[in-house]
Amino acid sequence: MKFYKVLFYIFITIIMCKTTFSEDNIFNNDYFNSINSADNAIKTALKFTGFENYNKIDIDHLKEMTTITKFIDSTTPFLSEQMNGRRVWKISLKDIYLKPEEQIGKNNYNSRDFEIFIDSATGQFLEMRSFDANIDQFMYPEIPSKIANEQMNLFQEKYLGIPKVYPKINFLSALKAVKNNVELTKLMVVKYIIYSIREEPSINAWIIHLHGIPENSIGITHKRYVVDADNGIEIHSVNWPSPTKEYLKKIGWDKNK
DSSP states (O other): OHHHHHHHHHHHHHHHHHHHHHHHSGGGSSBOOOOOSHHHHHHHHHHHHOGGGTSOOOHHHHHHTEEEEEOOOSOSTTTHHHHTTOEEEEEEEEEEOSSOGGGOOSSSOOOEEEEEEEETTTOOEEEEEEEOTTSOGGGSOOOOHHHHHHHHHHTTEEEEEOOSBOOSSOHHHHHTTOOSOGGGOSEEEEEEEEEEETTSOOEEEEEEEEESOOOOTTOOOEEEEEEETTTOOEEEEEOOSOOOHHHHHHTTOOTTO
């Protein structure tokens, strides 16, 4: 009888240790875990972004801006079907600065609002969006994944999946590779994905797509940066995928509105 009691206590100890690891040490290892609370959703979002480096984050207030919702996606190249419909934590951050206080100019720098979507079942980073609150996002259209796939296939680019380990560098570190003035961007869409191009080995990468940047000489107002999530080096920056004239006509888009 004593033998069975010993086995029982060993079993209970193992369960308690496992629970403690999942809840308390979730942020001390490289792999994701399911997220069952707003607290852990916020901690995960901040670990991915690094926003607490330059901002005073009021966690109690942020909890009120953190909700469970359904992720809607029809635009992520190659991955939209895999991502669409997932149950996610949506973390909404207001007035976030992307630079240290001493680098913030009086006239050419504004704080930005962000929405971060973290998979509640896996802890994976699905997307982050940042937008100018004064603009209509319809004016900066993202194209359906089918069209994006076709364009990226021409250049042998692919998104292969969503990483199951944390990036070695966070979003703010990856942002240093972006040469455009992010402060002037109307809409920024950020992904963390497994990326491949041509015959090169696949890598974990930050995708930083800027919409509504100052128009260049050929009328392009967006740019997509691919940044190695291990070292922060820019892989390339390109103007595709880009809305086609046919798609813009179909949705009734008019840049003069």
